[in-house]
Amino acid sequence: MPIVVFLARLKPGVDPAAYERWVREVDYPRARRLPSVISYVNHRLQAPLRKADVHYDYLEILQVTDLDAYKQDLARPDILDLRRQLMEFIEPSDNWIGEVIA
Numbered sequence: 001m002p003i004v005v006f007l008a009r010l011k012p013g014v015d016p017a018a019y020e021r022w023v024r025e026v027d028y029p030r031a032r033r034l035p036s037v038i039s040y041v042n043h044r045l046q047a048p049l050r051k052a053d054v055h056y057d058y059l060e061i062l063q064v065t066d067l068d069a070y071k072q073d074l075a076r077p078d079i080l081d082l083r084r085q086l087m088e089f090i091e092p093s094d095n096w097i098g099e100v101i102a
Contacts, residue, residue, distance in 0.1 A: 002064050002067050003062060010057050011091055026082070028040065030078065037062055038062075058090070
C-alpha cells in the first residue's frame with residue numbers, strides 16, 4: 001500500500017503547542033475518517049541524528065489505500081477547508097509518495 005510523507009516547518013511566530021493541539025483536535029479526526037486513509041501519524045522532530053542542513057519541525061506519514069482515491073479525498077470541500085487551516089500553521093511542505101519494498 002502506498003504512503004504519503006510530508007516534511008513541514010512551522011511558520012515564523014506559530015506556537016508549536018497551538019499547532020499540535022489543532023493536529024490532535026481537528027486534523028487527526030477529519031483526516032483519519034477519509035475512506036482512503038488507513039493510518040495517519042504526525043511526528044514532532046527533535047533533532048537530526050547526524051549533521052543536517054535542512055530543518056523541519058514535523059514529519060507526517062499517511063498510509064493510504066490508493067493514491068487516486070486519496071487525491072479525490074483531498075478535493076472534498078471539508079478537506080480543502082482543513083488544508084486552508086493547516087496553511088495558517090505551516091509553510092508549504094515537502095512531500096513524497098512511496099511504497100514498501102516487499
